[in-house]
Amino acid sequence: xxxxxxxxxxxxxxxxxxxxxxxxxxxxxxxxxxxxxxxxxxxxxxxxxxxxxxxxxxxxxxxxxxxxxxxxxxxxxxxxxxxxxxxxxxxxxxxxxxxxxxxxxxxxxxxxxxxxxxxxxxxxxxxxxxxxxxxxxxxxxxxxxxxxxxxxxxxxxxxxxxxxxxxxxxxxxxxxxxxxxxxxxxxxxxxxxxxxxxxxxxxxxxxxxxxxxxxxxxxxxxxxxxxxxxxxxxxxxxxxxxxxxxxxxxxxxxxxxxxxxxxxxxxxxxxxxxxxxxxxxxxxxxxxxxxxx
Numbered sequence: 675x676x677x678x679x680x681x682x683x684x685x686x687x688x689x690x691x692x693x694x695x696x697x698x699x700x701x702x703x704x705x706x707x708x709x710x711x712x713x714x715x716x717x718x719x720x721x722x723x724x725x726x727x728x729x730x731x732x733x734x735x736x737x738x739x740x741x742x743x744x745x746x747x748x749x750x751x752x753x754x755x756x757x758x759x760x761x762x763x764x765x766x767x768x769x770x771x772x773x774x775x776x777x778x779x780x781x782x783x784x785x786x787x788x789x790x791x792x793x794x795x796x797x798x799x800x801x802x803x804x805x806x807x808x809x810x811x812x813x814x815x816x817x818x819x820x821x822x823x824x825x826x827x828x829x830x831x832x833x834x835x836x837x838x839x840x841x842x843x844x845x846x847x848x849x850x851x852x853x854x855x856x857x858x859x860x861x862x863x864x865x866x867x868x869x870x871x872x873x874x875x876x877x878x879x880x881x882x883x884x885x886x887x888x889x890x891x892x893x894x895x896x897x898x899x900x901x902x903x904x905x906x907x908x909x910x911x912x913x914x915x916x917x918x919x920x921x922x923x924x925x926x927x928x929x930x931x932x933x934x935x936x937x938x939x940x941x942x943x944x945x946x947x948x949x950x951x952x953x954x955x956x957x958x959x960x961x962x963x964x965x966x967x
Contacts, residue, residue: 675770675773677813678731678773678813678814678840679814679840679875682840682875682876682903682942682943685942686942687937687942687943687944687962687967688730688731688773688942688943688944689728689729689730689731689944689945689955689958689959689962690729690730690731690733690775690905690907690943690944690945690946691721691724691727691729691731691732691733691772691945691946691955692724692727692729692945692946692947692950692951692952692954692955693910693946693947693948693949693950693951694717694720694733694735694737695737695948696922696948696949696950696951697720697723697951698716698717698720699919701716701720703716706738707735707736707737707738707739707744707756707757707760708749708752708756709735710735710736710756710759710760710763711755711756711759714759714763717735717760717763718763718764718766718767720735721763721764721767721768722767723952724772724952724955725767725768725769725771725772726952727952727953727955727956727959728955728956728959729772729945729955730772730773731772731773731774731775731814731943731945732764732767732768732772732773732774732775733764733775733777733816733818734757734760734761734763734764734774734775734776734777734807734812735760735763735764735777736756736757736760736761736776736777736778736803736807737777737778737779737818737819738779738782739753739756739757739760739803740753740778740779740781740799740800740802740803741753741799741802741803742781742782742783742791742796742799743779743780743781743782744756746782753802753803753806754802754806757776757803757806757807757810758806758809758810760776760777760807760810761774761776761807761810761811761812762810762811765811773813773814774811774812774813774814775812775813775814775815775816775842776803776804776807776808776810776812776814776815776816776839777816777818778800778803778804778807778815778816778817778818778829778833779817779818779819779820780819780820780821780822780825781796781799781800781825783796784822785822785824785825785828793824793828796825796828796829796832797828797831797832797835798832799832800828800829800832800833800836801832801833801835801836802836804832804833804836804837804839805836805837807837807839808836808837808838808839812839813839813840814839814840814841814842815833815837815839815840815841815842816841816842816843816844817829817830817833817841817842817843817844817874818842818843818844818846818880818881818907818947819844819846819880819881819947820843820844820845820846820856821845821846821856821857821858822856822857822858822860823845823856823858823860823864823865823868823869824858826843826845826865826868826869826872827868827869827871827872829843830843830869830872830873830874831872831873834872834873840875840876841873841874841875841876842874842875842876842877842878842905842943843869843872843874843876843877843878844877844878844879844880844881844905844907845860845865845869845878845879845880846879846880846881846882847862847879847882847884847889847892848882848883848884849883849884849888854882854884854888854891854892862892862895862896863895863899865877865896866895866896866899866900867899867900870899870900870902874902875902875903876902876903876904876905876942876943877896877900877902877904877905878893878896878904878905878906878907878941878943879892879893879896879905879906879907880905880906880907880908880947881907881908881909881947881948882909883912883913884908884909884912885908885911885912885924885932886906886908886909886911886924886929886931886932886933886935886936887932887935889906889908889932889936890906890932890935890936890938890939890941891939892906893906893936893939893940893941894939894940896940897939897940903942903943904940904941904942904943905941905942905943905944905945906933906936906937906939906941906943906944906945907944907945907946907947908929908932908933908936908946908947909922909924909946909947909948909949909950910922910923910924910929910946910948910949910950910951910954911923911924911928911929911949913948913949920948920949921949922948922949922950923949924949926951926953926954926956926957926958927957929946929950929954929957929958930954930957930958930960930961931961933945933946933958933961934958934961934962934965937962937967944958945958946958
């Protein structure tokens with residue numbers, strides 16, 4: 675396989691995988707990076723199912739494997755261990771058929787003045803995780819489900835300073851009267867310009883309480899604001915609470931139709947987030963093939 679950065683610079687349309695967390699829940703497990711140690715074969719099974727569904731890029735099970743996020747469960751000292759195991763499992767499942775993206779997200783804490791942490795502290799935490807994922811053999815880094823542009827910018831800069839890997843960055847948006855906003859109130863234009871300016875190699879959106887069609891509208895807003903490739907990873911519909919858990923009911927066919935709209939709006943990288951399954955990714959792959967993409 676050619677390097678990931680070369681592929682996207684040549685304009686290749688790449689399909690990312692779908693959800694990891696909800697797939698682990700369906701198998702009776704509580705999602706988290708500790709499963710890379712406690713249940714590696716199950717994590718590998720999920721990865722492998724996405725390869726078989728046609729995914730070009732797999733995300734490691736390391737979403738919250740940063741030191742600050744793990745402090746809450748007393749596992750801060752295991753961050754590098756979880757990252758190394760996550761990359762190894764993912765690469766074994768990929769078997770040379772898909773890129774391995776080291777998955778990163780928020781610390782779960784807030785920057786000052788809203789919280790107790792400085793940008794320097796966040797930078798150190800993100801740099802640690804990024805370097806660990808690179809050492810373990812990731813092909814690229816993806817920073818996703820970010821609720822705060824300021825934190826996302828710190829994360830992008832940390833990844834760029836600590837590694838030589840391509841960096842993909844995604845914000846999570848919810849609908850609002852004044853248009854889509856992140857949890858911290860950042861609008862689409864600010865996010866696109868901020869992520870681009872921080873040095874991300876591809877930018878876009880994932881997750882959020884929005885439909886794939888609404889994510890296509892976000893992608894359309896971002897397209898004229900940046901020359902970078904865009905990524906869209908919508909959920910399988912808007913989450914609904916049932917029996918204490920978020921449920922996602924969008925069928926693979928309906929998801930694929932919405933995800934195709936994201937591509938038509940300008941996304942070069944497309945995949946799924948919460949609630950999506952290998953069937954959703956296979957449906958997306960078929961829908962793209964039908965369009966000659």
